[in-house]
Every structure is written in structure tokens, then in C-alpha cells.
Amino acid sequence: MNERRSVFLRIIREVCADLGIECDVLSEGWIVLLQAYGRKGFIYSYSFGINEDSAAKICTDKYATFLILSQEGIPVVQYELIYTQIYRYRGNTSGNWKKILEFFYKHGRKIVVKPNKGASGKKVYFVENEVQLEKAVSDLLSDFSQIVLSPFYEVNCEYRVVVLDEKVELIVRKDIPYIEGDGKSTIYELLFTHDINNPEVYENLSRKNKLLSHILEKGKRIYLLQHHNLTKGAKVKIIERKPQIEGIALRAMKALNLRFGSVDIIETRSNKYLILEVNPGVTLVSVAIQGNYCKVKNIYKRAIKRWLQL
Numbered sequence: 001m002n003e004r005r006s007v008f009l010r011i012i013r014e015v016c017a018d019l020g021i022e023c024d025v026l027s028e029g030w031i032v033l034l035q036a037y038g039r040k041g042f043i044y045s046y047s048f049g050i051n052e053d054s055a056a057k058i059c060t061d062k063y064a065t066f067l068i069l070s071q072e073g074i075p076v077v078q079y080e081l082i083y084t085q086i087y088r089y090r091g092n093t094s095g096n097w098k099k100i101l102e103f104f105y106k107h108g109r110k111i112v113v114k115p116n117k118g119a120s121g122k123k124v125y126f127v128e129n130e131v132q133l134e135k136a137v138s139d140l141l142s143d144f145s146q147i148v149l150s151p152f153y154e155v156n157c158e159y160r161v162v163v164l165d166e167k168v169e170l171i172v173r174k175d176i177p178y179i180e181g182d183g184k185s186t187i188y189e190l191l192f193t194h195d196i197n198n199p200e201v202y203e204n205l206s207r208k209n210k211l212l213s214h215i216l217e218k219g220k221r222i223y224l225l226q227h228h229n230l231t232k233g234a235k236v237k238i239i240e241r242k243p244q245i246e247g248i249a250l251r252a253m254k255a256l257n258l259r260f261g262s263v264d265i266i267e268t269r270s271n272k273y274l275i276l277e278v279n280p281g282v283t284l285v286s287v288a289i290q291g292n293y294c295k296v297k298n299i300y301k302r303a304i305k306r307w308l309q310l
């Protein structure tokens with residue numbers, strides 16, 4: 001079991017002890033059975049049984065989420081679905097490539113390609129030329145039958161808004177970690193003082209042609225990652241109020257018929273707020289680890305109380 005999962009289980013066990021719930025951990029921690037006063041429920045991965053199954057399935061499907069949110073006029077990142085099942089329809093000989101290229105050119109030859117049902121930033125490709133596009137699409141379609149294309153947005157930061165029964169429980173801002181030059185230290189020395197040992201950081205630096213021995217100019221910043229995923233090392237900061245994004249998150253949860261979930265919203269360089277994805281599984285372990293253990297525990301406690309009607 002990884003460290004993140006053991007922190008999650010510790011929180012759930014503590015909540016259960018506080019509420020008098022019997023708690024059985026199964027399958028190396030991946031499934032948790034909760035029982036109290038004749039009622040029972042499962043936590044599977046980070047999904048609580050509080051949500052309707054079909055609503056949760058829609059949220060794990062990025063394209064389906066986009067369709068529902070855009071139909072309701074809620075600001076959302078645009079997605080185009082590419083799927084291999086298209087070949088099964090008799091008579092279809094045109095395939096997907098024309099649609100992919102059209103999307104690429106329509107959006108200024110800078111797009112993102114990723115699995116339709118992906119998570120944790122895995123296999124999210126940033127594509128800027130046709131060779132990269134071809135590689136990304138062929139790699140993804142060899143593993144997944146559905147992928148999505150979206151325009152690339154210059155992102156200032158990403159917010160995660162956690163909602164339970166039409167109430168905002170938490171807003172966190174996710175920032176990509178960066179190093180800032182002092183005109184004396186090398187990139188390597190700056191990384192060392194930040195205690196950063198994620199291999200993706202080094203891959204990202206080499207993609208940007210940054211040598212570790214290079215002395216970084218004073219005030220110059222290098223962003224170390226491409227994705228705002230907490231599992232990849234994004235930094236979190238709790239935000240007390242942010243009415244604009246709270247409103248968007250509440251509308252999205254209502255449109256998707258979700259009771260407990262987290263809404264990820266990007267803030268673009270042009271100061272627009274757009275929903276990137278909605279997660280029916282609420283993962284707050286990184287928020288807990290980064291100094292907010294009690295806050296996170298109380299959110300899970302309130303969700304479990306509502307769910308098991310305690």
C-alpha cells in the first residue's frame with residue numbers, strides 16, 4: 001500500500017472510531033466497508049457510496065461531463081472525443097485522423113491529448129506540432145479506446161472545490177512548484193534546497209533544454225512540472241472564499257446530480273474560470289499532508305455522516 005493510501009485509511013479509521021462505525025479494510029486497503037446501526041456502505045478507491053452510480057460514471061468520463069456542463073451553460077474546457085469503436089460501424093472508412101487534424105489547426109496548433117477516463121495526470125500530452133500529435137494519438141490509442149482533445153489553455157493556477165450536499169466544504173489552490181534564480185546558484189543547487197526529487201521534474205527540465213549546471217538569473221522562474229496534479233507534486237493553499245468559482249462549482253455539482261465531489265477549475269491567463277474535470281472520488285490526502293489534517297478529516301466525517309444518515 002502506498003503512503004498516500006495509508007494516510008487516507010488512517011483518517012477514515014479515526015472518523016469511524018469517532019462516530020462508532022465498524023470499519024473493515026479489504027484488498028490491501030483499496031476497499032473499506034463501513035457498518036453502523038444496521039446500515040452499511042463501501043468506499044472504493046476514493047469514491048464514497050453517497051453518489052448515484054450513473055452520476056459518478058458520467059464524471060469519470062471527461063467528454064460526458066463536458067456535454068452535460070456545456071448544455072447547462074456552465075463554463076467548461078472544450079473536449080472533442082476520439083474513439084476507436086467508430087471503426088465498428090459498417091461503411092465507416094474515413095477514420096479519426098481528419099477530425100484530429102482539423103481540431104489541431106482550429107486551435108492554433110497547441111492542444112492537449114489525454115485519455116477520456118484518465119486520472120492523476122497520467123498520459124496527458126501537450127502537443128505543438130504534427131509529429132508530437134501523431135506520437136501522442138498513436139500511443140494513447142494503443143492503450144485506450146477513448147481519448148479526448150482539448151485546446152491548450154495558458155493556466156495561472158488550478159482550484160479544487162470540494163462540495164457536499166450543495167455546500168462548499170473547501171477551496172484549495174493548486175500551484176506548480178517553481179525555482180527562482182538568485183544570480184548565484186545553479187539550477188541543481190536551487191532544486192536541492194527545495195528538496196525536489198521527482199524524476200518528472202528532471203524530464204521537464206531536459207525538455208526545456210535547461211542544464212542543471214546553469215546559473216539561474218536573479219528573479220527568473222522555472223516551473224518544474226506541467227500538470228497541476230497533487231499526486232505529481234503541485235503545492236496546495238487553502239483559500240477562504242472565492243465566490244466566482246464557488247458558484248461555478250455548485251452549478252456543476254447540481255447539473256451532474258452529484259452529492260459529494262470535487263470540481264477542478266482552471267484560471268486562465270486571460271482570467272477566465274473553466275471547469276477541467278469533476279471528480280466523484282474526493283482525494284484530499286495531499287491537502288491533509290500539507291498541514292491540513294484536521295480540516296480534511298472533518299470533511300470526510302461530515303460526508304460519512306450524511307451518507308450513512310448518522
Ligand SMILES: Nc1ncnc2c1ncn2[C@@H]1O[C@H](COP(=O)(O)OP(=O)(O)O)[C@@H](O)[C@H]1O
Nearest residue numbers: 112118119120121122150151152153227228229
Ligand atoms: N487543456 C489543457 N490546457 C492546459 N493544461 C491542461 C489541459 N488539460 C490538462 N491540463 C493540465 O494537465 C493536468 C491533468 O489534466 P486533467 O484533465 O485534470 O487529467 P487527470 O484526470 O489525469 O488529472 C491538469 O491539472 C492541468 O495542469
Ligand SMILES: [Mg+2]
Nearest residue numbers: 120121264277
Ligand atoms: Mg486532474
